[in-house]
Amino acid sequence: MSIKHWRVRLATFAMVLLSRFRERGLSWAVRGLIRRFGIEFAWALLLPVAAVGHLLGFRRINVRTEHIGHLSAEPDALIKELRLGLLPSRRWLLLAPPGCVSNQHLLRYWDEFFTVVRSPWKCAVLGWMSRHFLMKHDVDNYVGKFFGTQAIYRVNALWDRRPPVLSLRNDDIVWGRGMLHRLGVPEDGWFVAVHVREGGFLPGNEILQSHRNANIANAIPAMLEIVRRGGVCIRMGDRSMTPLPAMPGVIDYAHHSLKSDRLDVILCAKARFFLGCTSGLAFVSTIFGVPVAHANMIPIETLGIRYCDLSIPKLLWSNQLGRYLSFREIFSSEVGGYFFTKQYADADISIEENTADDIKGLVVEMIERLLGQFVECEEDRLLHEQYKTLFRPGHYSWGATSSVGIDFLRRHKHLLK
Incomplete structure (x- = not known):
């Protein structure tokens, strides 16, 4: 991470800490x-034990x-890297x-691959022991870096079309x-999981x-x-979400x-596929091998994870220039990797969501690709x-094997010039 990126990260988190200090007061800080x-202190005290644990693997x-x-x-x-022989056991x-x-x-699905520790006191002690470098x-680097290329793209490019690590257990299938029947999905029907952050x-x-x-609207x-083509839509999320109006074939x-x-x-x-955005819930579909259609991707450098994924980014409007930034301008600057809301505000950039037509075009393409009917x-x-060649080493999703929605590129081809 560059010095400039460290400054951005520190300034952003200082802003968060100051905000929380104002909300919670001095006692919270103390x-x-x-x-x-x-x-x-606990880490230092347990250092000899951690050293032994580290040597034991x-x-x-x-x-x-x-x-x-x-x-x-x-x-x-991590499991994919292990199975590819890229990490020691x-x-x-x-x-x-x-x-x-x-x-x-x-x-519970990860119990098969790791020792999952659930005891609060054991988690605390092991967390202290492995806080810094030993046993950690x-x-x-997979998806948690604030800046730079995320390793998940390299791993999934190498994994390619191998079967997913996880598959539903028989008891979950039954x-x-x-x-699904109780939700209203026909026995021989198909559905799409939908989530908007x-x-x-x-x-x-x-x-x-x-x-x-x-905006879910x-x-x-x-x-x-999707409903017109015979599917059912199941809107994912939690009770804080904006309720959907009643619509045939759509389950909130x-x-x-x-x-x-x-x-x-x-x-x-x-799901037949997952219609999502940059929210983490889409990864659940990804790890079970379900294709994902991502709308409203941001940072702009973000793409879908797997070869079968599609994505379209948000647009960036420069208030100083009074126009949209071209994709070349975005990818040739640090703007494409802006990770925090504050960065866009400081650069006087407004973020524009995908339109209803953009998202519909993305969905139609995904359906046609899955049916083998997509014509390019x-x-x-x-x-x-043109769009994919804008990516360079260091960009968020450099090395991704996924695709960008063609209908979106047609609509906004003027931004590729």
Whole structure:
């Protein structure tokens, strides 16, 4: 990470700390300092034990289990690297204390591959021991780096078309069949899982990344197109989401009484494809081998993870220039990798969501690709090549094998000049 990136990161988190200090007061800051000192003291005290554990091959993978995207993507990428022979075998530890796990049912799938530690006191002690360099295997490089290329693209490019690491267990398949029937999905029908990120799930994160949110209303025409073609749409999320109006063939599962961790996983794993954005829930579909159509991607350098994924980015409007920034301007500057809302504000850049037509075009292309009916002309291939050749080493998704929505590129080909 460059010095400039470190400055941006420190300035952003200083802003967050100041905001929380104003909300919670001096006592919160003092408690935090005491807690930090205590953790560092415990690490120093346990250093000899950690050294022995390190020599014995124990490694904690620092997965942020409270975030569904990290709980999905990071263990999956690590297992793929192990199976590709890119990492040595270790005694892997995954710490998952109660209250810090985004989806308990998904966590159970990782029991097959790691020693999952759930005891609060064991998690605390092992966390202290592996806080710095001993007994720690850093997985932040997969999807957790704030700047630069994410290793998940390299790993999945090497994995290519191999079967996914995870597949639904038989008991989940049987149970899920009954739940789908109760939701209203026909026995021989197909469905698409839909998720549009909003700010209600992690309100404390809004000061950092509210630019990743989008309006579910812009996805409604795409959902209706799925229904018109014989599918069912299941809107994913939580109860903080904006409720959907009643529509035939569209199930607002985010507000449904049947919602559960188990069904969340099954819906992501059984969907024909996942219509999402830059929210981490899409990774659940990814690790079960389900194609993902990403709308409203940001940073602009972000692409889908796997060869079968599609994506379209948001647009950037320069208030100083009074026009949209071209993709060449974006990719040849640091703007394409802006990770924090503050960076766009400081650069006087407004972020524009994908239109309803953009998202509908993305969905139509995904459906046609899955049916083997997608037709791409020479101009389409050239547009796609123009866009993909803008990527360079160091860009967020350098090395990605996924595609960009052709309909989007046709609509905005003036931004490729």
